[in-house]
Amino acid sequence: MSARISNRSLVMGSLRERSTITLVAGLSGFYAAALMMGASILQTLSAGDGSSVGVYLSIVAGVFIGIALYVAAVVITGCVATVIAGRLRQIATLRLIGADSRTLRRDVCRSCGIAGLVGGAIGILVGTLTADIARIWLVHRATLPARAYASVDVRSMFALVAVVGCAALAGYVGSRKVLEVNPAQAMTGVLDAHGTKRAGRVRAAFTVLLLVPGVALLALAMKLREHDSQAGFFVAFLGSVLAGSAVLIGASFIVPRLVALVGHLLGNDPAAQVARRNATADPMRTTRATVGLVVGVTLVTTFASGMKALQDSVAGWDLSPADERHAQQVLSTFSTVLICIVVISSVIAAVGFVSTMSLLVIQRRREIGLLRALGFTTRQVATMVTKEAVALGATAVLFGLLLGVTFGSVGAQSLVGSVNDGFVWGLPAPVLAAIVLCAVALVLVAALPPARRALRITPVQALRVEA
Numbered sequence: 001m002s003a004r005i006s007n008r009s010l011v012m013g014s015l016r017e018r019s020t021i022t023l024v025a026g027l028s029g030f031y032a033a034a035l036m037m038g039a040s041i042l043q044t045l046s047a048g049d050g051s052s053v054g055v056y057l058s059i060v061a062g063v064f065i066g067i068a069l070y071v072a073a074v075v076i077t078g079c080v081a082t083v084i085a086g087r088l089r090q091i092a093t094l095r096l097i098g099a100d101s102r103t104l105r106r107d108v109c110r111s112c113g114i115a116g117l118v119g120g121a122i123g124i125l126v127g128t129l130t131a132d133i134a135r136i137w138l139v140h141r142a143t144l145p146a147r148a149y150a151s152v153d154v155r156s157m158f159a160l161v162a163v164v165g166c167a168a169l170a171g172y173v174g175s176r177k178v179l180e181v182n183p184a185q186a187m188t189g190v191l192d193a194h195g196t197k198r199a200g201r202v203r204a205a206f207t208v209l210l211l212v213p214g215v216a217l218l219a220l221a222m223k224l225r226e227h228d229s230q231a232g233f234f235v236a237f238l239g240s241v242l243a244g245s246a247v248l249i250g251a252s253f254i255v256p257r258l259v260a261l262v263g264h265l266l267g268n269d270p271a272a273q274v275a276r277r278n279a280t281a282d283p284m285r286t287t288r289a290t291v292g293l294v295v296g297v298t299l300v301t302t303f304a305s306g307m308k309a310l311q312d313s314v315a316g317w318d319l320s321p322a323d324e325r326h327a328q329q330v331l332s333t334f335s336t337v338l339i340c341i342v343v344i345s346s347v348i349a350a351v352g353f354v355s356t357m358s359l360l361v362i363q364r365r366r367e368i369g370l371l372r373a374l375g376f377t378t379r380q381v382a383t384m385v386t387k388e389a390v391a392l393g394a395t396a397v398l399f400g401l402l403l404g405v406t407f408g409s410v411g412a413q414s415l416v417g418s419v420n421d422g423f424v425w426g427l428p429a430p431v432l433a434a435i436v437l438c439a440v441a442l443v444l445v446a447a448l449p450p451a452r453r454a455l456r457i458t459p460v461q462a463l464r465v466e467a
Helices: 008-012 015-049 053-085 088-096 101-140 155-175 183-188 193-226 232-249 251-266 270-280 283-314 321-363 365-373 378-419 429-455 459-463
Strands: none
Touching: 015 053, 015 101, 015 155, 015 321, 053 101, 053 155, 053 283, 053 321, 088 101, 101 155, 193 232, 193 251, 193 378, 232 251, 232 283, 232 378, 251 270, 251 283, 251 378, 270 283, 270 378, 283 321, 283 378, 283 429, 321 365, 321 378, 321 429, 365 378, 378 429
């Protein structure tokens, strides 16, 4: 009985609300297939030359695919949590007529898994075809030698399994807490305050337990390399993992406060005041909306900052002009390749941010109707949505830039600290400018469609939603 009444569409919402999962899974599948096909081509070339470069590139491809899947999991988790948080009444109805939390959670995981399967399969197919077309074109132009290249990489099936598993696991994590509320709490739309405070204390404890050793390891890594120890980079990597995990766990304490500070720069007109309140009213919702973008920007900035710090360090080494030019050229090329490979993670995060803004407007139809009934003009409603997107997007980008520059510069210092004269900050101006410009475009893309959707809501329609 409970399995039949807990229909997935009642828990996870409409196809529009679930489309983000499919799109994110599709991007992950495309990325995985393209990287694997590229590694397969290079492996074929290296096998013909007796080299093992292709094998190492396959390992590197696996690492970057794992990074993309991690970002995808963060985005899907936030999307699921946002959707379910806006459907507490529907979930309460299912609970009241017999559905239990375990059944509802299983339905969410199944729904996310199906969306991941569809999106991942399409993405892998498109990625494989794209790589094949590019390979055929390069062979035709004699850029690649004619070899017996594989048209399909069977490892893509493992990537598909990983994408589906990632989506299902993200669905479980995103739905676990909100599906454990009892029907009475869900009908009122208010979670257990005691449970929320207890979870906050646990989160704060884990944040401190990870952040303190993470920062200590980053400092130790730089100290080790100053004494010419080869262990510095590995210590820095471990420290970055711990510190980054601490930031993610404690994001609900950090991000809302940063959003509030940015929100004060938007003015004090009625639209700005409502936007500021909406952006910070629910700390967990604010965190879900921005954390994926923070991770994406941090990844790109970390690689760019680290490579820039290395390039700046080379200028202080005792090299001949010819050797210095060669080293700069190699680092510049390597930096460009790394950024191009990792940028898909930021694209996935951007998709999540745009989708979250749309979901927030869909879930606020009643609030928008009340504002319209109280005298808000259509222009003020559009301004409110846009300023909220600006506050959230600008905070995520600035926070990600700060983290990325710190991690990248520390990582570079852990590699070449023994030959540096002091600490070298990696500030790649072109990349930072590009990120800011992309952030402006992202805010516009994230704000305009939801703003148009909000303008189509009449007070009567909105006030009937929960009647």
